[in-house]
Amino acid sequence: MKKSILMLGLAAFMFVSCGDKKKEEVKKEVETKVEKVEEVAKEVVADTGAAVxxxxxxxxxxxxxxxxQETVKIVGPSVKDIAAKYVAExxxxxxxxxxxxxxxxxxxxxxxAIMKANLDGFVKDLNDDQLASLAAYMSSVK
Ligand code: HEC
Structure with missing residues (x-):
């Protein structure tokens, strides 16, 4: 009887400590994943900065x-106004x-028609990366 109580106690102890170990493992896994997400986020921010x-x-x-111009309208709308409209719409x-x-x-x-002349002219010769960075820059103007 005494022995079985002891065994039961031991089993309970092992069960609890196993549970703790599992929790530690999960916690570590989550922490590693969070670190990875943070790394990727940093890279994305760096990429966006480079594109801008x-x-x-x-x-x-x-x-x-x-x-x-960035903030005042001259021939075309200001970059700030263009950026705001593209966000809104x-x-x-x-x-x-x-x-x-x-x-x-x-x-x-x-x-x-004035802007279209640019699009039909030299803008069509820009590659996707160049167009994406132009858009990234324009969108960054507040
Ligand atoms: C000769 C003058 C001129 C030049 C150079 C010019 N634009 Fe424009 N742009 C305009 C005018 C005028 C508008 C307003 C008409 C319009 O919105 O399409 C405009 C509008 C725009 C818009 C807003 C489009 C919309 O949805 O209404 C963007 C984006 C833009 N230009 C980007 C550029 C970029 C990038 C360049 C250089 C590669 C450029 N523009 C060069 C005159 C110009």
Missing amino acids: EAGKKLFTEKGCVACH KGNMVKFLKGEAPAIVDTDVAQV
């Missing part, structure tokens, strides 16, 4: 700045630049 930088450079090099800037989506910021026919 590249886009800003292209925006000057390709002459977009001639018609688009959930628009796709890359698609617009590829000529696959209509203008949503300034829909005045004459204005659209």
Whole structure:
């Protein structure tokens, strides 16, 4: 009788400590996963930063700045206004630049024609990465 109580006690002890071990393992696993997610998030932020930088450079090099200033409207709408409209309307800037989506910021026919001349001209020669970085830069202007 005494022996069986002892065995029972031992079994209970082992059960509890096994449970603890399992908890530790799960906790470790979760912590490792969280670390991985944090690493990926850091990479994404770094990538976005790099894209914004590249886009800003292209925006000057390709002459977009001639018609688009960051905060004031000159020939075309300001970058800030374009960014705000694309957020509000959930628009796709890359698609617009590829000529696959209509203008949503300034829909005045004459204005659209001015921008369309750029799209048909040199914008069509930009690759997907360049278009994505232009969009990343423009979207970053607040
Ligand atoms: C000759 C002047 C001119 C140049 C250069 C120019 N744009 Fe524009 N852009 C305009 C005008 C005008 C509009 C307003 C019409 C419109 O919204 O489509 C416009 C509108 C836009 C819009 C908003 C489109 C929408 O949904 O209404 C984006 C995005 C844009 N331009 C990006 C660019 C980029 C990127 C470049 C350089 C590669 C560029 N533009 C060069 C005149 C220009």
